[in-house]
Amino acid sequence: MxxxxxxxxxxxxxxxxxxxxxxxxxxxxxxxxxxxxxxxxxxxxxxxxxxxxxxxxxxxPGNPHKMMADEVGTWNCDMTFWSEPNGKSEKAASIAVVRMILGGRYQEADYKGTMMGQPFEGKSTLAYNNASQEYTTTFIDNMGTGMMVAMGKYDEKTKSMELKGEMVNPLNGKKTPYREVYTIVDPTTRKMEMFDTKNGTEYKSMEIIMKKK
Structure with a gap:
């Protein structure tokens, strides 16, 4: 090494x-x-x-990379979605396999499951930049052709990281901001919340509860 x-x-x-x-x-x-x-x-x-x-x-690699390495393994993901503020929720499930790559410098996760009655596959990466002291996450899946990219920092007090980015709305082709909050609940539980913006108002669009096998 x-x-x-x-x-x-x-x-x-x-x-x-x-x-x-x-x-x-x-x-x-x-x-x-x-x-x-x-x-x-x-x-x-x-x-x-x-x-x-x-x-x-x-x-x-430093302590943030060790924290990322603690998540290596297989996780059951209970997913809940909302298409609009105060709208009816929809459920889905997937399995995530998390690994560290490139000498323990980056985290990579593969997701497989079913969403809206269709097979779902996704891939995420997570990096901690020693120079800027911030995290960057990316996500791609088989239900689109774009890449989501968000950046942010980890708060030791809340055991969570808040990441912000932009995504393109396929309905109008315009970029809209989104926010992601990733919380370490306990050693075998993680919670990921995503907040989208619609008509200028932010609302919770997704929540994933991850349980390590």
Whole structure:
């Protein structure tokens, strides 16, 4: 693992070094033929040891990744949906298989079940970015052609993370905001709530209670 991390760091350093270049901006004044060239402000230069240390910290899994790894296994998912505020709920069920990938740096989950009488398959990923100190989640499924992407932070007090993103409404093609709250209820129980926006009002559109087998 240590050798792999070092190799990744060296590769990243080489890639960034190759991409660096001095940018200039040319401005032509209306009242004269004067051409002014300005050099863009240069980034602070770090020595190779400092760069190695920074990249290694970025690439090394930490406590948030251990928390993600605690969820590895198979989960039964009890799903409830609402198509509109205060509307009638619909139920569905699925099974999620959770694993860690790429040396324990990311979490990946595969969902299979039945929804609206049709076979349902979905895939999610979860990442914790050491540099920005925030989580990013993605989700795709066989009931659409888009990808949902949301970002947010974990609150140790509430044992939950709030993630915000945008999704495209297939009925009108417009982007609308959505919010996801993921709560660690206990070691074998998770709750995921999704809040959509309709006519400018946020409402709870989905709740999933996950129980680890």
């Amino acid at each position: 240590k050798k792999l991390t070092t190799a990744l760091v060296l590769f990243a350093m080489c890639f960034v070094s190759c991409k660096k270049e001095i940018k200039t901006e040319t401005i032509t004044e209306k009242d004269s033929d004067t051409v002014k060239t300005e050099q863009a402000e240069a980034e602070p230069v770090l020595d190779s040891a400092a760069q190695m240390k920074a990249w290694q910290a970025y690439a090394t």
